[in-house]
Amino acid sequence: MELKDRFLKYVSYDTQSSEQSRTFPSTDKQLVLLRELADEMKALGMTEVTMDAHGYVMGTVPATPGCESAPVVGFIAHVDTSPDMSGKDVRPRTIEEYDGGDIVLNGQLTMRVADFPDLAFFKGHTLIHTDGTTLLGADDKAGVAEIMTAAEYLLAHPEIAHGKIRIGFTPDEEVGRGVDYFDVAAFGADFAYTVDGGMEGELEYENFNAASAKIAVQGRNVHPGYAKNKMINAIEVACELNAMLPAAERPEHTEGYEGFYHCVGFDGTVERAEISYIIRDHDTAKFEQKKSYLWSAVDLLKKKYGDGVLTLTLKDQYFNMRKMVEPHPQLIDKAMEAMRMAGVEPLVRPIRGGTDGARLSFMGLPCPNLFTGGMNFHGKFEYCSLTTMRKAVQVILNLAQLWAK
Numbered sequence: 001m002e003l004k005d006r007f008l009k010y011v012s013y014d015t016q017s018s019e020q021s022r023t024f025p026s027t028d029k030q031l032v033l034l035r036e037l038a039d040e041m042k043a044l045g046m047t048e049v050t051m052d053a054h055g056y057v058m059g060t061v062p063a064t065p066g067c068e069s070a071p072v073v074g075f076i077a078h079v080d081t082s083p084d085m086s087g088k089d090v091r092p093r094t095i096e097e098y099d100g101g102d103i104v105l106n107g108q109l110t111m112r113v114a115d116f117p118d119l120a121f122f123k124g125h126t127l128i129h130t131d132g133t134t135l136l137g138a139d140d141k142a143g144v145a146e147i148m149t150a151a152e153y154l155l156a157h158p159e160i161a162h163g164k165i166r167i168g169f170t171p172d173e174e175v176g177r178g179v180d181y182f183d184v185a186a187f188g189a190d191f192a193y194t195v196d197g198g199m200e201g202e203l204e205y206e207n208f209n210a211a212s213a214k215i216a217v218q219g220r221n222v223h224p225g226y227a228k229n230k231m232i233n234a235i236e237v238a239c240e241l242n243a244m245l246p247a248a249e250r251p252e253h254t255e256g257y258e259g260f261y262h263c264v265g266f267d268g269t270v271e272r273a274e275i276s277y278i279i280r281d282h283d284t285a286k287f288e289q290k291k292s293y294l295w296s297a298v299d300l301l302k303k304k305y306g307d308g309v310l311t312l313t314l315k316d317q318y319f320n321m322r323k324m325v326e327p328h329p330q331l332i333d334k335a336m337e338a339m340r341m342a343g344v345e346p347l348v349r350p351i352r353g354g355t356d357g358a359r360l361s362f363m364g365l366p367c368p369n370l371f372t373g374g375m376n377f378h379g380k381f382e383y384c385s386l387t388t389m390r391k392a393v394q395v396i397l398n399l400a401q402l403w404a405k
Contacts, residue, residue: 001152003393004094004386007128007145010079011137014088017080017175024180025055025080025171033079037169040148045155046167054171054181061151061165063404070163070404074192075150075396076367077143078173078356081135082378091131094386098127103383105132111381118199118375122385129383138374138384143195144169146372146389150396162400166192170356176210176317178356184365191331192367193399194357200388201347202371203335205325207358208259208280208351209287210317213294215241218309221271232305234273238266241310242275244297249290257282257350259290282320282350318354321368324361331368338398342391347371370395 001009013033018026025031038051038059046059063070081087095103100123103111109132113119130136147167154160166189170178173196197204219234245261247253254260259281266275279294281287291314298312325331336346351358357367373388 001149003145003149003389004128006149007142007384007386007389008092010141010144011087011090011092015080015137016087017083017172019083019175024177026175026177027080030080030171031055034169034171037079037144037148041151041167044148044152046151050186052183056171056182057169058187059167061154061162061167063164064158064161067161067163067404071190072164072166072188073399073403074166074168074187074189074365075147076168076170076192076194076356076360077147077196078140078170078178079144080171080174080178081137081139081141082174084378085135085380087135087137090134090137092128092136093131095127095129098122098125103127103129105130105380108132109380111383116376116381121200122387125385125387127383127385130380132380135377135379136374136382136384138372138382139377140173140196140372140374142372142374142384142389142392146195146392146396150393150400153393153397154400160397160401161404163404165400168192173356176212176354179359179363182356182360182363184360184363187365189365191328192357192360192365193335194355194360194367194369195372195392195396196355196357197351197369197371198373198375198377199347200371200373200385200391201339201344203332203339203346203348203368204351204355205332205368206282206322206350207318207320207354208282209284209319210354211279211287211291211314212317213277213279213312213314215275215298216311216313217268217273217275218311219269219271219273221269231270232309233270235268235270237301237305237309238268238273238275241297241301244300245294255352259283259286261290261294280352284320318358319362321358321361321366325366325368328366331366334399334402335368335370335395338395338402341398342394344391344395
């Protein structure tokens, strides 16, 4: 199957994950695509194809004769799409030889180069974008399609020498639970790469340290006409807490290695409110400082309003994989070589987010992240470059060969 057709097929599946669900996977609809992928892998001729009780799909492209002793390399991508925006009834649109100008998504919405300057890089590329009513799903169905297309090519061309290659597809990456039950031993790779990046050339082995925080505020509602010195407005307390966090340390004001507090949810009445954050920083010490500062802010408001008014629940989610990957420099060196062989200039920079590979690296499977060609993830302005996607397929093929040398 051609790469474009495969990608468009995958994005037609609604695989949105859910932060509210306590099941695994968080939504049953992810399993529909995962079962389809398992069937497709078998049809292509992969071996050791499995789908376990948690929905993880794994398969093997067997080593070519004489390469059985080469390191076993894995390629991993996730099938779920972000809870931030609907991925149902995606209607992709294709632009051949993009002219570098603004892109009209629909009658009311235009993706402007002034707002998204990275578009300029893709002049002359074939782009696939949304109609402005859903996300696209390139995160990470572009990666899924690229891995499957590369595997199909290797299986059809046994003259290309390569070692054993393991392929894995996961659910629930977008809600931070993507590898909760991933069986590293069963996967059986020495090293792996997630194919879950964005801009052409991205090679990432540093990611945020990450935590989530929820603050429940128990107010005291009193008739507003007689509320003086009696009412505790839970909404106002939550807003007061938010105002105590550094305004300069929000996503819209940070870049590169700078961390942030990001308010991702608020729900409330005078009687009760809840405010949710994600906390991110590449630097471990700064990450711990951010968490401590939030605790201090909550404690200060407890002293002001009463001990039972605020309840903070703070949970670590994942950590910076750099210290787990750096002892294996060949992972990065070979990825850079594979990119240059494909005519791609490596762009090594920190992930301002996380991937399944971050947690897998701490589970004993060092796992940097490769580009996919997708951009503007998690929203209606998401798009991908099919031209770059084809280069990503070539990078995977190059890596397969380089690890066999």
